[in-house]
Amino acid sequence: MAGESAETDDAQVIPITRARSSHGSPSSEDEPPSSEGGPSGRGSAPDEDGDRDRGLAELLAFLRRRVTGEYEVDEFGFDPELTDKVLLELIRPLYRHWFRVETVGMHNVPGDSGALVVANHSGTLPLDGLMLQVALHDDHPERRAVRLLGADLVYQLPLLGHLSRKTGHTLACRDDADRLLRKGELVGVFPEGFKGVGKPFSERYKLQRFGRGGFVASAIRAGVPIVPCSIVGAEEIYPKVGDLRFLARALGLPYLPITPLFPWLGPLGLVPLPSKWMIGFGEPIRTDQFDPADADDPMLVFNLTDQVREVIQQQLNELRLRRGHAFPPFF
Numbered sequence: 001m002a003g004e005s006a007e008t009d010d011a012q013v014i015p016i017t018r019a020r021s022s023h024g025s026p027s028s029e030d031e032p033p034s035s036e037g038g039p040s041g042r043g044s045a046p047d048e049d050g051d052r053d054r055g056l057a058e059l060l061a062f063l064r065r066r067v068t069g070e071y072e073v074d075e076f077g078f079d080p081e082l083t084d085k086v087l088l089e090l091i092r093p094l095y096r097h098w099f100r101v102e103t104v105g106m107h108n109v110p111g112d113s114g115a116l117v118v119a120n121h122s123g124t125l126p127l128d129g130l131m132l133q134v135a136l137h138d139d140h141p142e143r144r145a146v147r148l149l150g151a152d153l154v155y156q157l158p159l160l161g162h163l164s165r166k167t168g169h170t171l172a173c174r175d176d177a178d179r180l181l182r183k184g185e186l187v188g189v190f191p192e193g194f195k196g197v198g199k200p201f202s203e204r205y206k207l208q209r210f211g212r213g214g215f216v217a218s219a220i221r222a223g224v225p226i227v228p229c230s231i232v233g234a235e236e237i238y239p240k241v242g243d244l245r246f247l248a249r250a251l252g253l254p255y256l257p258i259t260p261l262f263p264w265l266g267p268l269g270l271v272p273l274p275s276k277w278m279i280g281f282g283e284p285i286r287t288d289q290f291d292p293a294d295a296d297d298p299m300l301v302f303n304l305t306d307q308v309r310e311v312i313q314q315q316l317n318e319l320r321l322r323r324g325h326a327f328p329p330f331f
Helices: 048-068 080-098 127-139 152-156 158-166 174-182 214-222 245-251 266-270 292-296 298-323
Strands: 102-104 115-119 146-150 186-189 226-232 278-281
Touching (some): 146 174, 214 292, 214 298
Parallel strands (some): 115 226
16 A cells, blocks of 8 residues: 555554554552552652653653564554554644644544544645544543545655554545444545635635545445534634645645745744634434445435535534634634
8 A cells, every 4th residue: 555664564463443542641540559648748749750760661662662563553554552652642732732622522423333424624734634633532532543534645645645544544445434434443534625625715614515425325335323523723724815826736736825824934834823623523424224235326325415514514603603713812
């Protein structure tokens, strides 16, 4: 597969499972009570030296596993440990402190079975996919790993394609989607594609066409629910006011945006604006009442696709009102 590396040849390949994170330390219930301490309360103070030693030991153990290949990947190249300990750690500050993401309706996402999360796409640069990944991994009670389906362009870029597979994502094609869903994975898709992420700021929060509904057909074949997801906040991070079409075509890109800050400020123009984000998950739309053969019925697929699109648009409108201004408390 595109984007694979020789690194995965040394790792232990395991069957696809619903990845669970080891992020975080054990709860206080799991730790034995301290035999120290007394009326002074000094025994309850954190042992900073001990924490530092444990952190160093964990880091050295992690590095040893990376060098010796004693870590697990699945057949798509998903590396749960690297994703949790390194890649998600790099983007968590954006999620927690820059965009201040708030999630709504997380209980609508199944905890131990397959489902298809269908979301709107926006933001000029697809940071919404990364924020969705952190939300489901960190804020879902079962710390679910979402397997996003990406466009061909993602996997034509060596570094980006390799990192995408490491974090559990794969090419947006029928075979990969069907296999993941049938294995009980949580799969994410952005049906608007580049039409959504690259639309001008004047069309913000207006859903683009959802294509031919291939994602609905995959859900029907696997008999898994479709979870409508609405992401508010991404539209304001890079307001697209123009497009360098000729240069984009020369570089083989779908678009090359002009924003109020880019390209005028150079690299500083790539810093996203700190808009307030909300990610909402709607009530699941069931597909298990259909026969798998119904996935080949174009009218059924079209009607269900249109239903999903309408639900997401309604959720977007409601979340925008609930969020209020994009840049509180500045406006």
